[in-house]
Each structure stands twice: as structure tokens, then as C-alpha cells.
Amino acid sequence: MNAILEDRLRAHFREQAALDVLEDPDPRAVIDRAQAVPAPLPSPRRRPPARGTARGLVLIAGLAAACLLAVVAIVATRGDGDKVGTNDDPDPTTTDQPERRPATTAPDATSTTVPETTATTPAGPAASVRSVVVAPLGVLGWWDGRHWVAAWDHQPVPLLGGEQYQLTRIGTSRVTVTGPAPTTAECVDERPIVRLDAFAGDVDTVVGVTGVADIQPRPVTVLDPAGYQDDAVAALASVGIDDPAARPKLVVRTDLDGDGSDEVLMQVERIADYGTLRPEAGDYSAVFLRRVVGGEVRTLPVEHFVADMSGEGPGYIVLSSVVAVADLNGDGRMEVVLDSDYYEGSNTVAYELAGNGTLVEVMGTGCGV
């Protein structure tokens, strides 16, 4: 039967090709267009920084350098390789990350082990791995019981195949599926990926978590964006974007940290051409976190990007979308997963709510050329 079917397929395609009359190939048009396209990004991993975050990056770099020195100094004195740091910065404008561990691995009271926004755990499967997070673009990483580990930097991933994944995306019910062993992503870079059937086809905005009993211990509710128009305008203004007509595209309410007070995620954008994501004047994309701090509501940007038409800017725009809210490591606190698209690639990035009230990137994956 297969041989007959294969012959029929070949005949169909042959005849279809004859019916599908195309114009003569003209490479000149493509070459002209290529010369007008901005230079490609070096890698989807080095995501283009949002405008207005340059100072933040400098600050992060400074903090990272300081932390590194502190780590080296303390490791040198302790000799046990534990990660250490400080946790006394309550300033919500910084991205310094406080200590947090799942209840299953409660720290001792005298521990000074801390925060990592990028993982440093050794590669490979480990008995301590608690949970692994996957998305259609690839494996984001895992929680080793104490730290987030980014799959990008540490392979092989600790999966054998046959794991049960809870799948979630904003606005849909959770489902559980069994995953195959990880393989290599269909991308220019070699990255680990778990090809869940649910990821097949065109669905990109799904996150899978294995190793966590309940990935949504509290409700995640999509709200009517119309009620947040004024908040969107004000939030945009706080990052230098003036759009009095702004209307959120997506508003999600949940209690991320289980403190009884809800947080709100607000996705706002104005994109002239969703097809190419080439920027036009006035284009922007932003995701904000609103939460109560000290009795008052604060709105902080998680990701934001503005089209720069000066000719000196990057020549592209990054579209950020809220993909999922889920507990990715079983500690009872929920993380936020964002997707970002630029003209020749995509990223999926997980953020956790740090003690200072900001969302801090902990791991991600992506595909671009």
C-alpha cells in the first residue's frame, strides 16, 4: 500500500507543480531587499536590550562583578563552592535577587546561600534536579533544588524521556502529557528540545513543567483589558512612551508569591506591521508588573522596547508577550514566562518574582538566525 501511496503522492506533487505557475526567479529583488535590511542579531541568546535599560544593565554588570568577587573571596575561605551573596537590597529598582528556596529544600537559618539569575550548577542529570521547564523553542532549564540552571549553558539536560509534563498557557486549561527524550532543536544553534506532541505545528505559546505537583497553586485570571487603559497609559509614560490611546492587549491577575495580595501583568503594544516586526514610528511593546508594595500599587516594567527611527537605533523591534504563569520549581511561588519575537527570531524567557518586587530573568531559550 505504501508504494502505491508514495507513487500517488509523487504524481500529485508533480502535477501540482505544473499547475502552480510561478514568475521567473529574479534574485535582484531579494538582493536589493537584503541590502535594506538591518544587520542580523548575533544570537537570539544575546537578546537586544530594551531601550532605557542600558543603565540597568550597567548596574547589573556592576552587581554581578561585585557578587563574583564576593563569591570568589568566600569560596576561597570556605573552600566548599557554595554560592553566596548578600540579600539586603530592598530597592525595587535594582535586579539584585534575594534568596528563595522551595519549601522542600528549606535552608538552615544561618545559611548565606543566595541568588543566581544565571545558573552555575554543573552539567548533566543530577539526583537533586527537582523540575525541568520546556517550551516549543527548547528546554529553558531546570531547578536543581537550590538554583535555576539554564539549559543553554548546561547540557545534557536531566531528562530521559517518559516524564510527565503539565502544560500551561495563558487563558487555557492545564493538561498533562508524557514527553519523549530530549533531542536537538530545529534551529541554527544546537539547543536541547523536548518535542511534545502538543508543541507540534504552529503552537508556540505553551510551557511544560515536569517535577512539580501543582504548577498553579492559585488562580491565574485573564481580565478585561479595557479596565486597565489608564494604568497602561501611565505605565508607558513611566518608561518614556507617550501614547494616550494605549490599551492593554492582555491583563492577567494572580497572586504570584502567595502573600494574599494579587499581582497584575499587563501587556501593551502598538505594532504597525506584525508580519515583519520592522519598526515604524510610534511602535512599542511592553510588559509591566503591578503589585502592592508597602500598601501602595507600583508598576514596574518587565520588558519594554520602543522603535528608534533616528537611524542610529537597532533597526528592529522586539514584541514581548505573556505566555504563562506557573510554579516552575515547586516552591509554591509562581514564575512568569514571556515570549519575545524580533524580525528573525524568538525567545522564551522565565522570570521569578524577587524579594525586592521585581521580576528577574532566570532562564530562557530561543531560536534565531
Next chain:
Amino acid sequence: MELTAEPVRSFEDFYRDEWASIRRAVGLVVNDRELARVCVDEAMTRAHGRWHQVSAMDRPAGWVYRVAINEARSRDRRLGLERDRRPPGPLAAVPGADAVADPAIAAAIARLPLDQRSVVVLRFYLEWSTEEVAEAIGVAPGTVKSRLHRALRRLESSLRESA
């Protein structure tokens, strides 16, 4: 053996040789002739921008095909046209074309998941080997074989139902 820094084939020659078959293949896979045109143009534009690297690959057409498919998926998502919102029933093999060679088989192909449709088109339209298909879409040859096997079973089943 002396290595040369020059591409073995000019971009212009590559484009003239491969463009039509890649475009038709992408059209069959994404089930949308206009989307295929835009995405293959985009992929060709990117290939031109890094032609020294792309031309050094064993099969540059495979790279262009993969970029075009990724672009199609990305555009599809951005524009909110996920496949599950499209009519699942019979579709023309190449929407936009005036005629369909074998309507029954075109409809059966249209019902396949994109990954399976992709291996069917690359294998039976472009006549690439299993290894060439695997390289083009970035999976192991065994994965291509299993996808092809599942695709053929589904096609058989669809054709039986429609008979």
C-alpha cells in the same frame, strides 16, 4: 587541497536554481501560497546576507527551507492565525492556485500536522533522501523515518475515509 574563500555557487545561480522548488514546497507545507512567497523571500534575503556561510553548507536549499518554515510559523502566530482556527476540512493543496491535481490526496495532506506534512513534501516532492530531509529540518534520520511512517499511515486512513 587548497581551500577557497569564495562561495562555490553564486547567490544568483542558487536563487535561479532553487527558488521555485523551495517556494512550491513551502507552499505545500504551510498550505498558503502567498505566505510561502513572503517567507521564502524573507529566507532568501537572509541567505543572501550570510551567503558565504550558507553556500558552504551541504544543502543551502535545506537551510532556506527551514528558515522559511520557521518564518511562516512565526508569522502565523503573530497574526493570530493558529492552525486550529483554520478550517480543518479539505483544503486546496496550494490555495491561490486555480486547480488541484489530486483533490483527495491534497485534502489528506492538508490534515497532517505541519511536521509530518513537511517530511512528506520534502521526501516525495523535492525527492530528498531521508538524510537530506533530516539535515534540512534539523532532526535525526530516525525521526524523519518515524514522522514519514506516521504521515503515510494518516494519509492512508484519510484516503480510506474519503473513499
